[in-house]
Amino acid sequence: MSVHVPAPEAGSxxxxxxxxxxxxxxxxxxxxxxxxxDVLHDCTFQVRRGExxxxxxxxxxxxxxLLNILGLLDKPSGGSxxxxxxxxxxxxxxxxxxxxxxxxxxxxxxxxxxxxxxxLANVAVPLVIAGVPLLRRRAxxxxxxxxxxxxxxxxxEPHQLSGGEQQRVALARALxxxxxxxxADEPTGALDAASSTMIMDQxxxxxxxxxxxxxxxxxxxxxxxxxxxxxxxxxxxxR
Amino acid sequence: xxxSLMAGIVLAFAGSRANVARTILSCTGIVVGVGALVxxxxxxxxxxxxATAYSEANAGxxxxxxxxVFEETITDRAAFEEDLVRAGGRDVSLYQSPMExxxxxxxxxxxxxxxxxxxxxxxxxxxxxxxxxxxxxxxxDTGSLAxxxxxxxxxxAAIGDLAQVQVGTDHWMDVRVIGVLESSALDxxxxxxxxxxxxASEELxxxxxxxxxxxxxxxxxxxxxxxxxxxxxxxDPEDPAADDPWGEIFTERLGSxxxxxxxxxRESLSSYRSDYAEMTNEAITYLSLALMGIAAxxxxxxLLGVLNVGLVTVRERRRELATYxxxxxxxxxxxxxxxxxxxxxxLVAGIIAIAGCWAVLSVGGAVLGSFVQLPDDIPLNIxxxxxxxxxxxxxxxxxxxxxxxxxxxxxxxVVAGLRE
Numbered sequence: 001m002s003v004h005v006p007a008p009e010a011g012s013x014x015x016x017x018x019x020x021x022x023x024x025x026x027x028x029x030x031x032x033x034x035x036x037x038d039v040l041h042d043c044t045f046q047v048r049r050g051e052x053x054x055x056x057x058x059x060x061x062x063x064x065x066l067l068n069i070l071g072l073l074d075k076p077s078g079g080s081x082x083x084x085x086x087x088x089x090x091x092x093x094x095x096x097x098x099x100x101x102x103x104x105x106x107x108x109x110x111x112x113x114x115x116x117x118x119x120l121a122n123v124a125v126p127l128v129i130a131g132v133p134l135l136r137r138r139a140x141x142x143x144x145x146x147x148x149x150x151x152x153x154x155x156x157e158p159h160q161l162s163g164g165e166q167q168r169v170a171l172a173r174a175l176x177x178x179x180x181x182x183x184a185d186e187p188t189g190a191l192d193a194a195s196s197t198m199i200m201d202q203x204x205x206x207x208x209x210x211x212x213x214x215x216x217x218x219x220x221x222x223x224x225x226x227x228x229x230x231x232x233x234x235x236x237x238x239r
Numbered sequence: 240x241x242x243s244l245m246a247g248i249v250l251a252f253a254g255s256r257a258n259v260a261r262t263i264l265s266c267t268g269i270v271v272g273v274g275a276l277v278x279x280x281x282x283x284x285x286x287x288x289x290a291t292a293y294s295e296a297n298a299g300x301x302x303x304x305x306x307x308v309f310e311e312t313i314t315d316r317a318a319f320e321e322d323l324v325r326a327g328g329r330d331v332s333l334y335q336s337p338m339e340x341x342x343x344x345x346x347x348x349x350x351x352x353x354x355x356x357x358x359x360x361x362x363x364x365x366x367x368x369x370x371x372x373x374x375x376x377x378x379x380d381t382g383s384l385a386x387x388x389x390x391x392x393x394x395x396a397a398i399g400d401l402a403q404v405q406v407g408t409d410h411w412m413d414v415r416v417i418g419v420l421e422s423s424a425l426d427x428x429x430x431x432x433x434x435x436x437x438x439a440s441e442e443l444x445x446x447x448x449x450x451x452x453x454x455x456x457x458x459x460x461x462x463x464x465x466x467x468x469x470x471x472x473x474x475d476p477e478d479p480a481a482d483d484p485w486g487e488i489f490t491e492r493l494g495s496x497x498x499x500x501x502x503x504x505r506e507s508l509s510s511y512r513s514d515y516a517e518m519t520n521e522a523i524t525y526l527s528l529a530l531m532g533i534a535a536x537x538x539x540x541x542l543l544g545v546l547n548v549g550l551v552t553v554r555e556r557r558r559e560l561a562t563y564x565x566x567x568x569x570x571x572x573x574x575x576x577x578x579x580x581x582x583x584x585x586l587v588a589g590i591i592a593i594a595g596c597w598a599v600l601s602v603g604g605a606v607l608g609s610f611v612q613l614p615d616d617i618p619l620n621i622x623x624x625x626x627x628x629x630x631x632x633x634x635x636x637x638x639x640x641x642x643x644x645x646x647x648x649x650x651x652x653v654v655a656g657l658r659e
Contacts, residue, residue: 101567111560131242
């Protein structure tokens with residue numbers, strides 16, 4: 001793996017610098033068959049650039065809902081969510097999509113790679129959406145896959161890759177636009193112990209190189225232990 | 240907006256390429272519908288070009304009138320021809336069958352059933368002459384000491400050596416054959432020849448003798464045998480007389496000074512529009528429109544097929560579409576991607592249909608060519624309009640069939656899609 005960009009250590013951002021994201025009193029409820037279900041209650045926390053934060057909690061505690069709000073895939077019912085200095089609460093769908101594409105990378109538990117498309121094509125998808133010209137996006141996708149150790153699997157399709165390799169392709173895709181924030185939803189949940197360690201190593205290393213913040217939702221104490229800070233969700237409340 | 244549009248198009252192409260089986264399945268109905276449309280357009284175009292060429296070769300270019308004098312004789316042919324021009328004729332040519340059809344021979348070969356017509360060089364301006372060999376008549380040929388003749392392909396083949404040709408009724412006369420006309424599909428098998436009107440051919444066309452009295456008696460004899468005096472006249476297509484298929488306007492103009500050429504009864508004059516390309520083309524157009532209606536119905540079933548596949552795949556691809564959204568694709572990008580996938584599928588179908596039509600027309604042209612002789616300059620192929628109609632209708636069907644699945648895709652929850 002080649003490292004060209006000197007970057008500060010993870011979590012080395014000065015404590016008084018402006019947060020990359022700020023969640024203030026966020027609530028989220030759903031209405032199902034006329035019944036209101038409160039999932040998040042008054043969640044408040046901040047994440048700074050370069051910081052690694054683990055969100056932990058039991059199943060049904062609202063981790064995924066919170067992650068969807070952080071990823072601008074969902075809107076809070078109350079409170080405010082500021083990302084990169086922009087209050088996202090009142091943003092329209094188009095602006096939220098743009099902000100998501102520009103500033104947030106996703107790593108999913110089930111990888112969510114596009115079937116019947118090569119690793120190179122998968123990594124290039126965010127670059128297509130960003131309007132990067134063909135040659136530049138191919139070069140960029142190749143560079144990213146090489147950086148996660150998959151330079152020899154550029155033209156492999158997802159079904160030809162192991163779970164760990166698929167997650168590395170997903171990681172390369174998440175980093176393709178150098179996002180300020182990487183959101184990882186149980187990134188090691190579908191992997192064995194060795195692959196889990198490798199993925200976390202690469203996730204944290206690549207984030208460190210880019211000075212990106214990482215928010216990891218996990219059940220795995222080993223993963224949580226590698227974070228700078230842990231936010232615990234208990235029945236929809238942050239602790 | 241432009242970036243979203245381009246991204247949608249690129250994603251659509253990638254999606255279509257990645258789902259070849261689905262693409263091919265969706266294509267079938269459109270291939271049949273577009274193929275039917277392209278075939279109708281191609282057949283219509285061929286029919287119109289062929290009808291036009293045939294009409295121009297055998298009945299005259301647009302706005303050609305055939306003018307005849309029945310039952311009376313023209314005493315002054317020069318005055319009559321002047322009046323044909325005065326009545327609006329741009330090009331005037333004699334078009335006269337001989338009173339007594341001559342036979343034609345070369346060496347020992349004699350052909351008796353050939354059709355002869357006495358004409359002027361200007362007939363080449365009135366009709367389309369497809370020369371297989373040699374040339375059409377010129378004014379200089381009227382000075383030839385021997386009658387000058389052009390025969391059609393069949394007659395040339397029947398008489399063999401064209402260098403020593405003789406024609407005649409009661410005695411043989413040497414003639415010069417200066418050209419051979421290509422036969423068109425519908426007149427193949429007929430023996431026909433044009434004889435240039437000249438002092439040398441007067442006897443052949445109008446019978447023997449040269450005095451006025453004799454001419455008059457010959458004309459009377461021609462009338463007695465039921466042979467009218469006939470001319471081909473081409474007028475300005477913008478002339479109101481060109482819109483009169485029964486030639487009443489032109490006949491009225493011509494008859495106003497009929498005393499100059501000895502015709503007393505205007506009822507003896509007749510003219511009618513002889514070219515028929517316009518009429519044939521109109522009939523072909525109506526027939527084509529009816530057939531295109533049927534093809535459009537077929538295409539509609541293709542549209543429903545693509546729509547159905549589109550709806551099913553949008554449902555199957557919720558996770559993929561949600562992933563696009565998570566990676567920053569806007570709703571507009573996703574809309575364009577889904578619609579464009581449908582358009583790409585349809586365009587692929589359109590291209591397959593056009594290729595299929597090309598193959599069918601190539602085979603069809605070869606088969607047809609073995610039965611009838613098709614003019615070389617009117618090949619049976621897909622015209623540019625056929626390609627445009629094929630690709631245009633395919634793209635339109637794709638667009639229409641893609642909108643509903645695209646709306647469905649936009650309405651789906653991203654969060655729910657990512658959970659699948």
